[in-house]
Amino acid sequence: MSDPTKPTANPTNLTLRDRFAVKLGVSAQRKADVYLELSRSTTLTDPSYWLQTLFAAGIATLGLVLNSSAVIIGAVLPKSCR
DSSP: OOOTTSOOOOGGGOOHHHHHHHHHTOOHHHHHHHHHHHHHHOOTTOHHHHHHHHHHHHHHHHHHHTTOHHHHHHHHHHHHTO
């Protein structure tokens, strides 16, 4: 019986993400803990979320008006880097 806290070492039937987890020594339990922690910490009632969304939409709109793909991409980056 395998230990659920240790990564699986059989790389034949693993996805790329699972192979990275094995190489980095990240257990399935640790991944589940991180996913749960992230889902609990994010909420749609958080004012900072809505403020960031509003500013990102404004910057993206400015990028569309100016026909600047760099500004549009820049508007998306702060949301994805949180």
